[in-house]
Amino acid sequence: MSEPLPEGGRPGRPVAYGPGPEQVAEFYEVPDPAAVVLFLHGGYWRARYDRSHARPLATALADAGYAVLLAEYRRVGQPGGGYPGTLEDVATLVDTLPAAVAPGRPLILAGHSAGGQLALWAAARRSLPPGAPGAPLAPVAIAGVVALAPVADLRVGAELGLGDGAIEDFLGGSPGSVPERYAIADPTGLPRPAVPVTILHGEADDVVTPDVSRNYAADGRADLILIPGADHFGVITPGSREWPRVLTALSAQIYPF
Numbered sequence: 001m002s003e004p005l006p007e008g009g010r011p012g013r014p015v016a017y018g019p020g021p022e023q024v025a026e027f028y029e030v031p032d033p034a035a036v037v038l039f040l041h042g043g044y045w046r047a048r049y050d051r052s053h054a055r056p057l058a059t060a061l062a063d064a065g066y067a068v069l070l071a072e073y074r075r076v077g078q079p080g081g082g083y084p085g086t087l088e089d090v091a092t093l094v095d096t097l098p099a100a101v102a103p104g105r106p107l108i109l110a111g112h113s114a115g116g117q118l119a120l121w122a123a124a125r126r127s128l129p130p131g132a133p134g135a136p137l138a139p140v141a142i143a144g145v146v147a148l149a150p151v152a153d154l155r156v157g158a159e160l161g162l163g164d165g166a167i168e169d170f171l172g173g174s175p176g177s178v179p180e181r182y183a184i185a186d187p188t189g190l191p192r193p194a195v196p197v198t199i200l201h202g203e204a205d206d207v208v209t210p211d212v213s214r215n216y217a218a219d220g221r222a223d224l225i226l227i228p229g230a231d232h233f234g235v236i237t238p239g240s241r242e243w244p245r246v247l248t249a250l251s252a253q254i255y256p257f
Contacts, residue, residue: 009054009055009056009057009058009059009060010055010059011026011055012025012026012027012028012029012055012058012062012068012070013026013027013028013029014026014027015027015069015097015100015101017089017092017093017096017097018089018092020074020079020080022072022073022074022075022078022081022089023072023073023074023089023092024072025038025069025070025071025072025093025097026051026055026058026068026069026070026072027067027068027069027070027097027101028058028059028061028062028066028067028068028069028070029062029067029101029102030062030065030066030067033065033066033067033102033105034065034066034106034251034254035066035067035105035106035107035108035143035250035253035254036066036067036068036069036098036101036102036105036106036107036108037061037066037067037068037069037108037110037250038069038071038093038094038097038098038107038108038109038110038119039054039057039058039061039068039069039070039071039110039111039112039115040071040073040090040109040110040111040112040114040115040116040118040119041053041054041070041071041072041111041112041115042111042112042113042114042115042116042149042236043075043113043114043115044113044114044151044162044163044166044170045075045076045081045082045086045114045166045169045170046075046076046077046163046166046169047075047076047077047078047081048077049075050072050075051070051071051072054070054112054236055070056236056237056238057112057236057237057238058070059238060238060243061250064247066108066250067101067102067105069093069097069098069101071090071093071097073086073089073090073093073118074086074089076166076169076170082169082170082171082172083133083170083171083172083181083185084133084134086118086170087118087121087133087134087184087185088133088134090118090121090122090134091122091125091133091134091135091136094107094109094122094140094142095136095137095138095140098140099140106141106143106253106254107140107141107142107143108142108143108144108145108146108250108253108254109122109123109142109144109145109146110145110146110147110148110250111147111148111150112148112149112150112235112236113148113149113150113151113207113208113232114151114166114170115150116147116148116149116150116151116152116199117147117150117151117152117154117185117187119145119146119147119150120145120147120150120152120187120193120197120216121134121185121186121187121190122134123142123145123193123194123195123197124187124190124191124192124193125190126139126194127190127191128184128190132184133184134184142193142195143195143196143253143254144195144196144197144198144252144253144254145193145195145196145197145198145253146198146199146200146246146249146250146253147197147198147199147200147213147222148199148200148201148235148236148246149200149201149202149205149207149208149210149213149232149235150187150199150201150208150212150213150216151167151208151212152187152188152199152212152213152215152216152217153186153187153188153211153212153213153215153216154167154171154175154182154185154186154187154188154189155175155182155186155188155189156188156211156212156215157208157212158171158174158175158182159175160209160211162208162209162212163207170185171185187216188212188215188216192219192221193221196223196252196253196256197221197222197223198222198223198225198249198252198253199213199216199217199222199223199224199225200225200227200235200242200245200246200249201213201224201225201226201227201230201235202226202227202229202230202231202232202234202235202242203226203227203228203229203230204228204229204230204231205230205231205232206231206232207231207232208232210226213226225245225249227242227245230242
């Protein structure tokens with residue numbers, strides 16, 4: 001995460017989903033929204049990267065007619081962060097906030113980088129066994145998923161050492177030492193989501209290699225859009241040449257072509 005992060009954007013209205021200071025989302029309310037976008041920010045699940053760098057994206061999505069929940073969650077280096085707390089936070093977010101703030105509106109899960117992994121995982125967690133971290137207590141209707149440069153394959157990412165060991169920090173070990181955690185958290189190892197999935201990934205991304213998205217989409221479980229020349233952050237930067245593709249992908253979740 002050495003490249004500059006987007007700046008600017010306005011904060012949304014804080015909405016808590018738990019007792020901790022990180023268990024909060026910022027709600028960007030718009031009249032008659034096309035859908036609710038629950039957006040999970042990236043930063044390799046580490047405490048030093050919070051939701052603030054995604055505010056320009058949330059602001060732009062609200063300006064485009066979407067209600068937005070810009071989600072925070074406990075991260076590695078914070079009490080309760082990492083496995084399983086991060087997953088449990090995301091599950092609570094998905095299960096409670098969209099219906100509370102915009103009932104009846106289509107829900108799109110979206111995320112960038114590590115947040116893309118969390119969005120893909122959240123869409124597939126119906127397959128988790130009862131009692132597993134994040135296992136749903138009741139079904140939640142999801143219109144689709146848009147994952148931007150996601151860490152979509154945790155096993156391969158760990159083998160490649162992405163983020164200087166970020167995946168092992170997140171899950172508390174390697175695929176060989178804690179295989180049961182990878183079995184629960186790795187989107188590529190879970191059954192395909194029952195909803196449409198679109199992945200946008202820059203071919204020039206040197207933060208999260210596009211190979212992890214290729215692996216995820218290899219069996220046709222996602223519509224993978226590889227963007228020539230694009231880096232890791234163009235997909236979350238309003239006004240970039242990649243940005244219109246993001247808006248098109250979101251629209252396609254509720255108005256399929």
